[in-house]
Amino acid sequence: MAIFPLSSNFEGDFVIQLVVVDDAATMDEVAAACAVHSVNRRVAPRPGKVLRVRRHSTGEVFPRDLQVKSAGLMPTETIDVIFSDI
Amino acid sequence: MSKLASSEYYDLVRTTNWTPRYVAESELFPEAMSGARGIPAEAWETFDEPYKVTYSDYVATQREKDAGAYSVKAALERANYIDSADPGWVSTLQAHYGALAVAEYAAATAEARMARFSRAPGNRNMATFGMLDEMRHGQIQLFFPHEHTKRSRQWDWAHKAMHTNEWAALAARHMFDDMMFTRDAVSVAIMLTFAFETGFTNMQFLGLAADAAEAGDHTFASLISSIQTDESRHAQQGGPVLKILIENGKKDEAQKMIDVIFWRAWKLFSVLTGPILDYYTPLEHRKQSFKEFMEEWIIGQFERQLKDLGLDLPWYWDEFIRSLDETHHGMHMGVWYWRPTVWWNPAAGMSPEERDWLEEKYPGWNSTFGRCWDVITENLQKGREDLTLPETLPTICNMCNLPVVGTAGDGWNVKDYQLVHNGRLYHFGSEVDRWCFQQDPERYQGHMNVVDRFLSGEIQPQNLAGALLYMSLNPGEIGVDAHNYAWAGLGKQNQAAE
Numbered sequence: 001m002a003i004f005p006l007s008s009n010f011e012g013d014f015v016i017q018l019v020v021v022d023d024a025a026t027m028d029e030v031a032a033a034c035a036v037h038s039v040n041r042r043v044a045p046r047p048g049k050v051l052r053v054r055r056h057s058t059g060e061v062f063p064r065d066l067q068v069k070s071a072g073l074m075p076t077e078t079i080d081v082i083f084s085d086i
Numbered sequence: 087m088s089k090l091a092s093s094e095y096y097d098l099v100r101t102t103n104w105t106p107r108y109v110a111e112s113e114l115f116p117e118a119m120s121g122a123r124g125i126p127a128e129a130w131e132t133f134d135e136p137y138k139v140t141y142s143d144y145v146a147t148q149r150e151k152d153a154g155a156y157s158v159k160a161a162l163e164r165a166n167y168i169d170s171a172d173p174g175w176v177s178t179l180q181a182h183y184g185a186l187a188v189a190e191y192a193a194a195t196a197e198a199r200m201a202r203f204s205r206a207p208g209n210r211n212m213a214t215f216g217m218l219d220e221m222r223h224g225q226i227q228l229f230f231p232h233e234h235t236k237r238s239r240q241w242d243w244a245h246k247a248m249h250t251n252e253w254a255a256l257a258a259r260h261m262f263d264d265m266m267f268t269r270d271a272v273s274v275a276i277m278l279t280f281a282f283e284t285g286f287t288n289m290q291f292l293g294l295a296a297d298a299a300e301a302g303d304h305t306f307a308s309l310i311s312s313i314q315t316d317e318s319r320h321a322q323q324g325g326p327v328l329k330i331l332i333e334n335g336k337k338d339e340a341q342k343m344i345d346v347i348f349w350r351a352w353k354l355f356s357v358l359t360g361p362i363l364d365y366y367t368p369l370e371h372r373k374q375s376f377k378e379f380m381e382e383w384i385i386g387q388f389e390r391q392l393k394d395l396g397l398d399l400p401w402y403w404d405e406f407i408r409s410l411d412e413t414h415h416g417m418h419m420g421v422w423y424w425r426p427t428v429w430w431n432p433a434a435g436m437s438p439e440e441r442d443w444l445e446e447k448y449p450g451w452n453s454t455f456g457r458c459w460d461v462i463t464e465n466l467q468k469g470r471e472d473l474t475l476p477e478t479l480p481t482i483c484n485m486c487n488l489p490v491v492g493t494a495g496d497g498w499n500v501k502d503y504q505l506v507h508n509g510r511l512y513h514f515g516s517e518v519d520r521w522c523f524q525q526d527p528e529r530y531q532g533h534m535n536v537v538d539r540f541l542s543g544e545i546q547p548q549n550l551a552g553a554l555l556y557m558s559l560n561p562g563e564i565g566v567d568a569h570n571y572a573w574a575g576l577g578k579q580n581q582a583a584e
Contacts (some may be wrong), residue, residue: 007481007502007513009489014458014494016481016513018537037478040465040492042423042458056502074511076541078481078502082363082404086291 004068005029009056010020010038016078023069027053027062035079049083056080092140100138103131103207111451114462120203121270125334133206133326137319144215148222151312158308159230167303167558168234174366174433175301175569181366181430182294183231184247185254185358189262191224192248196266196274200323203271204332209323213271216279216320223313230309239562243429250558253427253536254357257487259407260533261350272327276340281347283317285388290359291317293379297363322437328395339398344392345400346525348495349518352406353413353486360414361421364444365435375447402518409516411448415455416491422488423462424476425565427557433568436463440573450497457495466574476550482535483515485522490515507531 009016019034026060031051039045046075054061055071056078073079105112114123139147145556151326168176197220197233200213231244247255266278290315293341331340363376385407390397422432435444436459444451465473480489481502490513492500503514507527514520523530536553539545545556554564 003554007562009500010504012457012495012498013499014419014455014491014501016490018479018481018540037476040461041473044457044461057504074506076481076511076513076537078504078513 004073005076006034006068006073007044007056007076008037009078009080010043011080011082013038014042018076021068023067025068026065027068027071028064030068030079031081034079038043038081043058046083050086052082052084054080054082092143096138100211101131101207102211103127115205117201117270118203119199121272123206123272123331123334123339124335125205125336126379127205129330129334130209131207133204133208133330135212135322135326136210136584137322139159139215139319141215143542144218148218148316152222152226152313153520155226155312159305162305163233167305168237171301171303172433173431174368174435175303175371177430177433177560177568178294178362178366179231179303179306180243181358181362181428182246182290183227183241184429185258186290186528187224187227188246188248189258190220192225192264193264193278194218194220194224196220196269196278197320199266199269199274200271204262204275206327209271209275209327210272210319212323219316219320222316226309226313236542239560240431240565241427244251246558247429250535251558252429252557253482253487254421255280256536257357258354260487261354264350264529265347267454273332273343274329275308275324275547276331276343277347278324279321280328281344282351283321284324284391285384286351286355287317287321288314288387290355291330293363293374293383294359296373297367297371300373301368306517325391325395328397332396341397341400344397345402346522347356348400349406349516349522350486350531352409353483353488353515353519356409356413357417357421357488361418361435364414364447365418365422366433369437369440369443371448372443376414377447393541402521405516412493415448415451416494416505417488418492419455420456420489420491422567423474424480425567426475426554426567429559429563431565431568434459434571434573435464437573454493454495454497463574466571471571479540479553481513481539483519484512484533484535484538485514485519485530488515507539561583 002023003020005018005020007016008019017037019037019061021030021033031053035051053057054059055073122279136143182186194217197213201210204210204213225487227246231241234241248259265282266274269277291310295307295311298310328340331337360376363372363379373401389399421428422434423433439457441452442449462474465471482488483490490500490502503517503520505520505523506514514523534542540548540553547553
């Protein structure tokens with residue numbers, strides 16, 4: 001259990017933001033934490049869509065249940081949070 | 087006693103030079119300070135500036151300029167223009183003075199570097215006047231806002247800003263330190279006087295002067311046009327220095343200096359001048375859009391000047407042109423959303439008429455940045471101001487120290503140009519920002535941007551209150567929406583009509 005900073009690049013937003021999560025958080029939890037700072041602030045919610053997390057630099061989409069500490073991310077590394085069908 | 091006409095003696099005195107006998111040339115002109123780059127003294131002596139002035143002419147002319155600007159101010163003081171000015175215009179002035187006044191004084195140091203350490207006597211001569219110019223600019227841009235300090239503590243920031251860790255002040259100081267405070271005399275001539283002053287400051291001063299006159303702020307209009315007349319003279323030092331570098335085989339080095347500083351200047355203008363011209367200036371007083379001003383002053387004139395000198399357009403020119411439609415919109419939204427962290431009251435610029443104007447000047451704006459503003463507007467109309475204020479920090483570029491922004495909404499394209507260097511992860515807002523870093527990593531690698539400082543624990547407590555404390559932003563200084571969200575009511579009606 002340790003804090004882990006990430007840079008959230010949320011789909012539809014205009015800026016990347018600092019989002020601090022626990023390194024045991026799953027990607028679903030990371031996406032939700034990122035959504036707090038974008039959805040209903042500058043990004044309209046999209047009911048029926050799932051939020052997925054991908055590594056910004058490569059586009060690699062992470063499994064939803066993958067924990068941050070197992071994703072091979074550097075502290076403050078940028079992730080994209082995107083609306084997806086699955 | 088008969089006086090010689092200046093034309094009879096000028097060329098002699100402006101090139102006064104000597105061969106030192108008691109110290110070595112290298113002691114008198116250390117390379118780190120003078121930046122002669124192996125070019126011999128005789129070559130430097132060919133420095134020839136287009137606009138020449140004697141000291142006595144300088145004093146007489148400057149005296150007249152000051153008399154003009156100060157008397158306009160005195161005459162208009164009782165009209166109390168500021169009391170009835172649009173709050174967006176007031177914010178324009180507060181942002182301008184805070185960002186510029188003390189930086190002008192710092193530029194006097196840069197001019198002094200040339201005055202003392204340039205190997206070209208003509209450069210040393212002109213830089214002496216340049217130094218006096220910048221002292222004038224510092225003094226006058228501290229004096230003019232001073233009468234307003236009784237109105238609000240935000241006017242204090244004309245002096246205070248550059249003495250704080252407020253994020254926009256940090257961005258400005260990083261840029262100015264890089265461009266002029268920490269450079270040799272030759273680099274100052276090219277980076278400050280050519281790349282920055284010849285290129286960009288015309289925009290802030292003359293473009294803004296046009297809007298100021300439109301807005302009826304004649305005190306400010308006359309002030310900044312007066313300042314710019316000095317600029318046109320001392321900015322000309324870069325050209326002759328460039329000519330000597332190019333003639334002596336240093337074109338690539340000169341080109342790189344210009345490429346770095348031009349982009350850095352662009353980023354600073356995207357956050358200061360962009361919002362001012364496209365969002366804060368009341369709609370009816372906007373002479374041109376930010377992009378139109380840039381096209382006229384930068385793309386038109388600067389391009390020609392580069393070509394005349396035998397230089398190339400910066401390698402990233404196409405990207406620069408593309409970003410005129412994008413960057414400043416993101417910077418504006420960022421400044422507005424994070425408004426508690428700035429010393430002025432950002433005007434949203436989001437009335438229906440203003441949104442129509444933005445759509446006209448930047449086709450597609452409503453389906454990109456407009457989508458974010460739709461959510462913001464709706465939140466305000468639902469009484470959810472809390473959702474229009476930040477609960478985290480933006481990712482900040484490790485070069486320009488500004489938020490990493492891009493196009494939003496339907497055209498979403500925000501990109502972080504990351505770099506791992508010596509085991510540390512850096513973030514950059516553009517490929518060019520990253521390229522600047524890579525040109526001289528040792529120079530930049532140790533700097534900590536605001537997010538780095540936050541994560542390292544330097545900012546305490548680790549919340550908004552702690553950030554405001556760190557930035558020296560007190561109650562009465564913290565930015566709020568310039569118009570108290572009056573524009574949000576109309577927005578909803580306009581959407582319903584559509």
